[in-house]
């Protein structure tokens with residue numbers, strides 16, 4: 001691929017970023033609820049919102065940190081009541097993903113946000129799962145679910161949530177850890193992650209979004225995760241950077257999220273290029289696209305506009321995302337071949 005990279009002019013990069021096949025590995029499906037859909041579902045379900053209009057809600061999306069976002073995000077999710085609501089939300093996202101040439105989407109969902117309001121686990125999982133099935137059949141997008149534990153709640157509650165989800169074990173492929181990070185270190189969840197691993201579930205965790213590199217080390221050593229979600233605070237620890245590169249541990253980085261939550265308020269200061277150049281398996285993702293100003297291609301476009309990354313970085317990001325996914329190996333091989341074809345064609349149009 002080396003000659004192909006050199007032959008691709010910078011002007012062609014935006015089109016290539018949009019068209020290249022990619023996996024999205026870090027997106028919270030509740031974070032894909034656009035304000036218009038929040039209002040439509042509120043009306044359908046007779047839920048009263050603390051905002052008078054779509055515009056007023058959107059105007060409240062001025063976040064100072066992770067917690068200021070989470071408060072609004074959990075309020076937005078309160079309109080989800082029926083299986084059809086969960087289906088509609090996921091289907092809307094999956095259509096957007098298909099338009100962005102996402103070939104594989106691994107969707108986080110937060111069951112505790114819903115069961116605490118009296119929505120049955122079955123309603124949540126079956127609605128989301130049906131949308132994933134339809135995405136494969138109708139959009140050609142491979143989609144899977146990852147059940148996240150809310151880290152501001154106790155480990156006992158996480159254990160109970162895993163237990164409650166077991167009748168639908170075949171509908172999700174793994175577990176994750178999200179919500180308020182600082183003060184809720186990975187070590188708090190060692191038993192529930194051990195149980196999930198014993199069940200053959202994949203394991204991932206948010207670590208090093210706002211909290212120090214020690215949280216990333218704990219996620220690796222105590223939770224034995226297969227991917228780190230965010231992980232950007234690793235740039236503060238040279239030894240950890242070397243370890244993440246050596247172990248090819250995937251980091252699911254979310255640039256617009258980091259910008260909106262003031263982790264890196266200016267994308268020109270974002271460490272994505274540094275992570276890639278240091279040999280880390282970084283990927284680009286949207287986190288909560290309805291809240292942070294864009295879907296996965298918007299994240300790629302913004303990041304490349306703010307840095308001097310080139311075609312090699314673009315290819316590497318897409319290749320990393322496919323390699324780091326939990327899709328079957330045969331699917332991953334097919335997508336990697338499509339990716340190389342895409343770049344070869346960009347370098348020498350019509351030559352293939």
Ligand SMILES: Nc1ncnc2[nH]cnc12
Nearest residue numbers: 028178179180206287288
């Ligand atoms: N960026 C984020 N960090 C932690 N928890 C989340 N839940 C939704 N988005 C999140």
Ligand SMILES: [Zn+2]
Nearest residue numbers: 028178229287
């Ligand atoms: Zn996240």
